[in-house]
Amino acid sequence: MVFCFVIGNSVDTPSSDIDANKLRLWRVNIPWDSGDKLGKLELLRTRSSNEDIIIQELGGELLYPNMDIGNIFTQDSKDIQIIVQLPSLPATTGKRKMVEDEEDEFQAKKEKLKRIRFHIPAGILRGSLEMHQQDEEKFRNLVNSLPNINIQDKVFKIPRLPGNNKDTYIYNRECYKYLCNFILEDTKFRRYLITGNPGIGKTFFGRLMLIELLKRNKSVLLDCETFTVWIHPTGEIYTVVNKTLYRQMAEQPNVWCIIDRKKDQVGHDFSNGKLIMVSSPKKAIVRDFAKQWCKSLYMPTWNENELEECWNNLYRKSGKFTLKSVKDKFKLCGGIAQWIFNDNQSLSDIDSVIKQALISVELNMLYNQAKDFSDDEYTYKLIHINTNIKRTDEAEPYTEFFYFFASDNVAKRCLKKFKKNYKERLCSFIESTKNIPEMRSLYEQLFELVSHEILCQEGVFPVRKLTDDSKLEPEITITLESLKEIFFNNFSDIKENIR
Template sequence: MEVSMNTKGFRRYGKQVREAEVAGNVLRLPNGFLGKQLLPLWLHPNYILLEDFLVRNTKGDAMDVDEEFKVRKSQFHLVGTPGIGKSYFGHYWFFKQAKDGKRVIWRSQGGVFVYFDFSLEDPFVHASSDYVVPGPWLEDIETIWLVVDGGCKGLDHDGFVLQCVSPGRSGYHEFAKDVGVPFHLEAWTLEELMRCRDALNLGFTDEELAERFYYCGGLPREVLDKRKTSQSLKDFMTTAVSWAPSWEAVIRDVASGADAISNYLLHYRLQRELGVNAVASDCVLQFTLKFASFFVEDLVVDKFQRLGHGKVREFFDFCQRVPEARALSRKFFEKNVHRKLQDGGGDYTIKDLVTPDKPHPVFELKPSSTKRLRRWEVTKVAEGKPSKDEKMRGSAVIGKGESVGLANLDRGCFVNSYAAVFKSLDSFVVPDIMIQCTCSLDHKIFWAPVLEVVQEYDRWYSLQGSTPPPYYRLIFIVPECRFRDFKFQGATSCFKYFGQSSHLTGIKRNDFFSLLLDTVTRLMAWFVTKSSRIAVPKARLESSVYST
């Protein structure tokens, strides 16, 4: 059955797409995307990775890419939380085909197939509610892309397919899921939302955007919607969490691709750390799960803490057994540690990892006074290298306030890693302590961000007219179940790094220590001196640990 009501709009859209250009990382169309008055398309960095992957894996005809996996290599399914930008990538890929003068079929969420030939002066060919390929196209059907926005039942296309669909929707399971390549589009970072806001001139302040991000996470459709208030976003996410009587079921369903209770509770995080021979865009096929937002994290931690230590331990162990959820277990563990430290610390046992048979002295760690520190975040890339910008806001401004203990520290005390590959410092800091939570048995440390933090500490003390402490403490906290087998396997590479760095001469030795926190968590610590040195007499270390 032919569809004629939107013929004029389809024809106008085809011409506008062919004439459009990406300017300032933004694709704008006068009449929106296929009749939808959406925001202009901001070219997210992940779109470039996806584009590169599709180009490299679809060279030639669909049936010639790989004879053994020819169907799998011709069908691609872009999956992610609703509102995360999947349809926008579909429009972007459609735009790329148009600029190359290709034939392409768009299947809208309304069930309409629209056929375009961008080698013609008028690209629009026809529209239909049924999949009916024009006769002249059949000879080259293996090279023609079908872009599907949403679910689609029982469709058999002999060319390339890109389907943009939310997880759990029936279309994802019914439309060649088992033979297609699934992509998991990750949530946006706060920095990416800010860049999009600036490019589109949306008008949110940094504080407003940060508050919306806290509640809703990296969902651009929700966070950047001016019609929605922060309170409405909070209510929206609270309702989503209330739909989840069992978080184990939510994680199990999402990890297996089944219908989750709510698609808004968890997001995908793409693996970005690359091997020597890896291609950047290949990492889009590797993913883990993360809580949708800081607000959701807080609600989950509060819930399990009310249920007691046994339930906390059960949930942590469950996440550890699900490969995609191990990052969740680390985040859950970190939140619990922070809550415990905010209560004032406690009694600890220390063990020397170099000589593990030594007796375990007991000491008390209760920080009595801490000053709030600035938060550093990667906000842009200059000449291929990440550069950090200083984010100052309210009471988190350095030196503006002093709090007693850890209970009054806000998010301004958290230090994010300085680059995508530097995962070594994402916990909180006080003027002489850096605390990092990890669930890994072989946690690798990238020393560059550690040394930058040390330099920032020194600069901060200088600005205050104070003398920097003789050393800075870097404390690692690991779960009790990891403590016995924990070995810092990155030590050799660290020594090698120190030996090759001219500005780190004078490094003589490292001292690694482990600490026991109650019966729940255990800590490993070593001490980083100022001036980028890690050579401290052992007696000095022991005397510095005891707090007054």
């Protein structure tokens, strides 16, 4: 027998007229001799009452639809164990029965509660949310493996999750540690957007946060493109099938939401829970999420040292590809690890992707990057987002962003196309972007490329000598013959007689 206390302004409505999916059930334990708590129950007679009373003063814990009641209530008790919160209904003309004396009314209600046996439909507790048995087992296996996962290691393994055909080995990027610590230690924000180019490890960072939060005894709502699941550190797993239930779960204490590459389900006005979104900066996904008091942090593309270290730790022994192939891909496409470590994507495959992007991208698309990145599917393959890795006088690490070409190879090919198709607009584009902070690096790359190309041609050029005191020296001219551009990887390779 389970004794329940029913609240809400539809108490007098026949139970057959109530949508069972809209009930909210709270687990409590209120002895009959607890006058103070029984008094507080009277404050909860309407659906509009403050639910903080249930949580903070009555110790209420929200029950979810597919919880097994047999596992929750293991012993018979005559105490009130469930608060049933009915959905709001339109106002009616019926009047509540009155008694002459308030004390007699309270005692009458108390006696009535003793006789209540509330039938909880099996569909609410068992059948309304279903998860495929194999997927459920994968998440349970993840929870059971937590003691063996050390996210401080340079490489750590997590058991395979839905969508993966094997265990996942994660290379612990340097930025992960800072981003993780910032989110966990921050007390100012409740929303965190981790963004950057596709294919640089944002989803893996979301997995790292999942492990860390579960280890800290937090429940996690993992919201991905193909599934949404609630994971409790004890191993309880529930699928979430609608936004209403998602929002109810998200606002509970000790629950964090990790949203991976999709639009959030709570809306921009939600401020009760803690939310982490990992996504490329597509406006359709991140715009509403970032409206609320949100901290945006930018994940950088991979540098060559990271790629080499990752190859040494994860791929060297397998022999699937060489370090040379890693570096060749990096020189072509920049630090997109998803492309570089994909053994099914050759150098020529990547080159074909870049060629297709060059055909589709126009000059004005680059200019629009300062306003809205990656709305089209081609630009991000040519333009990358970078960030300030170190703290500056103006900003904390990973909080500023700027754009630059994916690689020198891509920059030269873009310049060649722009000169051919947009020669007159190219100079005005370079001039206009120098005053846009986010575009400064792009401007500098283009300016350098154009300058080198001009200087390599023979001609007479006006020059001024640089001085230590910043005074302007008289302008003179210099005559240059046709020059050949030479590149060096190390300063020691530059000979003294090369000017």
